[in-house]
Amino acid sequence: MVVIGCGAGGAACAWRLASRGLRVLVLEAGPWYDPARDYRLHRDDWERSRFPHKLDPDEGYVIAPLQRLDPRRAPLRSWNRVWGPYEGERRRGWRYHRVLGVGGSTLHFSGEAHRLHPMAFRLRSHTGVGADWPFTYDELEPYYVEAERVVGVAGPDRDPTRPRSAPYPLPPHPLSHAGRTLARALEKAGFPWLPNPVAILSRPYDGRPPCNYCANCNRGCPRTDKGSADVTFARRAVATGRCRILTGATVLRLLAGRHDRVDGIEYLHEGATRLARARAYVLAAGAVETPRLLLLSVAPACPDGLANESGLVGRNFMETLAWTSIGLHPQPQGAHRGIASELVSWARNAPDALGEVPGGFRLSPAVAEADMMGPAAYARRAVPGWGLAHRRAMRERFAHALGVGAIGEFLPNEGSRVDLDPDRRDRHGRPLARIRSVLDADAVRRLERMAAATRAVLEAAGVCELVEEYGSYDTFSATHVFGTCRMGHDPRTSVVDPWGRSHRWRNLWIADASVFPSSGGGESPSLTIQALALRTADRLVTALGRRE
Numbered sequence: 337m338v339v340i341g342c343g344a345g346g347a348a349c350a351w352r353l354a355s356r357g358l359r360v361l362v363l364e365a366g367p368w369y370d371p372a373r374d375y376r377l378h379r380d381d382w383e384r385s386r387f388p389h390k391l392d393p394d395e396g397y398v399i400a401p402l403q404r405l406d407p408r409r410a411p412l413r414s415w416n417r418v419w420g421p422y423e424g425e426r427r428r429g430w431r432y433h434r435v436l437g438v439g440g441s442t443l444h445f446s447g448e449a450h451r452l453h454p455m456a457f458r459l460r461s462h463t464g465v466g467a468d469w470p471f472t473y474d475e476l477e478p479y480y481v482e483a484e485r486v487v488g489v490a491g492p493d494r495d496p497t498r499p500r501s502a503p504y505p506l507p508p509h510p511l512s513h514a515g516r517t518l519a520r521a522l523e524k525a526g527f528p529w530l531p532n533p534v535a536i537l538s539r540p541y542d543g544r545p546p547c548n549y550c551a552n553c554n555r556g557c558p559r560t561d562k563g564s565a566d567v568t569f570a571r572r573a574v575a576t577g578r579c580r581i582l583t584g585a586t587v588l589r590l591l592a593g594r595h596d597r598v599d600g601i602e603y604l605h606e607g608a609t610r611l612a613r614a615r616a617y618v619l620a621a622g623a624v625e626t627p628r629l630l631l632l633s634v635a636p637a638c639p640d641g642l643a644n645e646s647g648l649v650g651r652n653f654m655e656t657l658a659w660t661s662i663g664l665h666p667q668p669q670g671a672h673r674g675i676a677s678e679l680v681s682w683a684r685n686a687p688d689a690l691g692e693v694p695g696g697f698r699l700s701p702a703v704a705e706a707d708m709m710g711p712a713a714y715a716r717r718a719v720p721g722w723g724l725a726h727r728r729a730m731r732e733r734f735a736h737a738l739g740v741g742a743i744g745e746f747l748p749n750e751g752s753r754v755d756l757d758p759d760r761r762d763r764h765g766r767p768l769a770r771i772r773s774v775l776d777a778d779a780v781r782r783l784e785r786m787a788a789a790t791r792a793v794l795e796a797a798g799v800c801e802l803v804e805e806y807g808s809y810d811t812f813s814a815t816h817v818f819g820t821c822r823m824g825h826d827p828r829t830s831v832v833d834p835w836g837r838s839h840r841w842r843n844l845w846i847a848d849a850s851v852f853p854s855s856g857g858g859e860s861p862s863l864t865i866q867a868l869a870l871r872t873a874d875r876l877v878t879a880l881g882r883r884e
């Protein structure tokens with residue numbers, strides 16, 4: 337078995353296949369980081385460090401020119417107290433956040449471990465837009481339980497929105513001081529909340545220590561208590577003795593063979609192009625690189641790209657719809673301590689929660705994800721001035737930040753897709769993936785609701801001074817991406833079947849966020865990616881057993 341990519345989906349799939357007795361080779365483009373050595377929280381300049389290897393645009397992808405902005409939507413423009421508002425005429429394409437390495441983008445994630453709302457699996461049936469999933473929440477539920485067990489999720493005793501067949505493996509984390517302030521504010525503003533389920537250990541678990549509440553999960557967790565895929569699924573996969581993870585191995589293309597079977601994979605390792613062959617191939621390089629690899633894998637039998645018989649590889653791209661408001665509270669809150677996202681409100685998360693605007697959103701704390709964490713961030717973004725007055729203002733305001741973020745549904749549309757850039761190439765001479773993303777009218781209306789909600793919660797918290805707001809209206813800055821190889825029953829309207837298997841190329845499977853038919857109402861996706869990957873792996877084992 338060959339698995340391409342060792343992120344959220346690839347690592348989960350590799351572990352399941354290896355623990356079912358198959359021999360697995362994982363080809364991973366990035367390195368295997370050593371959390372104690374490579375993450376920089378212990379250094380004096382910790383605040384300047386980003387995650388060790390976050391890809392910049394032009395390394396694998398570009399963002400196409402984005403849409404013109406409507407001057408009437410000024411309240412949705414990003415702004416900051418020190419720099420002022422964004423005044424460009426077009427939406428700017430900032431970045432698609434992803435990390436290359438064993439663990440993939442979970443290395444810098446905040447640890448949120450969400451299940452989709454059960455109604456999200458029937459989006460089209462409930463709202464008339466988007467697409468239904470080819471199965472229900474109940475079918476995925478046992479796989480959610482399994483993924484939660486492996487990563488070690490700490491969550492609430494009860495969540496009325498998401499039925500469970502087993503409790504979370506760990507109790508929820510206690511709320512920090514800032515968390516208690518926000519919890520009261522959410523209630524006052526009419527948004528019931530719950531402790532956020534997180535892949536962050538509240539007790540020792542699986543040989544890993546509990547969290548020390550440094551709140552810097554987005555810079556990589558040096559203690560390994562955050563359940564990124566490297567310290568959970570990948571570690572367990574290797575421990576089976578049947579899984580080898582080859583790092584620094586960049587897959588260049590898949591080779592289409594005879595009888596509708598993939599015949600091999602070309603990859604680059606230590607400067608040489610090599611070939612890997614297996615009975616089946618699982619593609620899990622993320623929702624931008626996976627369609628890129630398929631589109632690059634042209635052959636006489638598939639002139640439009642591998643598995644692209646429907647023409648839908650790269651289509652139905654969905655980005656993150658997000659809005660964040662940050663303000664300063666009159667009293668110190670210490671939001672730079674705790675876990676990055678300790679509570680969540682699902683009050684507007686169901687697909688029909690916003691009435692006439694289809695799709696929902698959720699609310700959660702935002703100081704850590706906004707990186708308003710240390711003195712440098714305060715000085716650059718929240719406390720203007722210079723010299724002695726600035727020093728005095730810094731002393732008065734440091735640790736006073738409170739933030740609320742909303743993440744919402746993004747519906748697929750005709751204009752949003754990933755294709756190959758005709759001009760720009762990577763250092764191996766291959767066309768870059770080109771991301772096109774369009775906010776439709778409903779997305780803008782959803783963003784208006786999201787901005788109103790984050791502002792209302794901060795006002796209810798007693799914040800009298802907003803210092804910055806930013807969101808998807810004028811900036812593409814995607815942390816969650818989905819949909820570019822949609823799953824479904826019908827080969828004309830989907831790329832893979834309900835199990836993640838190509839409709840035509842029967843030894844090709846996909847196990848990452850590409851297969852999502854819809855994005856959900858703001859849930860973080862990794863747990864769903866992993867539950868799907870486990871389900872795909874089980875089906876693959878069954879198919880091999882039946883010699884399909």
Ligand SMILES: Cc1cc2nc3c(=O)[nH]c(=O)nc-3n(C[C@H](O)[C@H](O)[C@H](O)COP(=O)(O)OP(=O)(O)OC[C@H]3O[C@@H](n4cnc5c(N)ncnc54)[C@H](O)[C@@H]3O)c2cc1C
Pocket residue numbers: 340341342343344345346363364365366433434435436437438439440441442443444445446447448449450554585586587588620621622623625705814815816817847848849850860861862863865
């Ligand atoms: C700041 C931030 C916070 C986030 N917080 C959360 C959160 O709290 N909870 C959550 O669920 N999600 C969160 N996410 C999103 C989450 O990290 C991703 O959605 C998830 O990791 C995607 O999984 P994937 O398997 O689709 O892709 P990835 O995890 O990105 O894995 C793709 C893998 O493929 C490898 N690869 C790519 N190209 C090749 C190639 N050509 N050859 C070989 N290997 C290749 C990559 O190196 C990578 O390891 C966050 C993201 C960001 C940026």
Ligand code: SF4
Pocket residue numbers: 447536537546547548549550551552553554556557558559560561562674675676
């Ligand atoms: S808050 Fe906890 S999980 Fe996050 S980086 Fe710090 S120790 Fe790790």
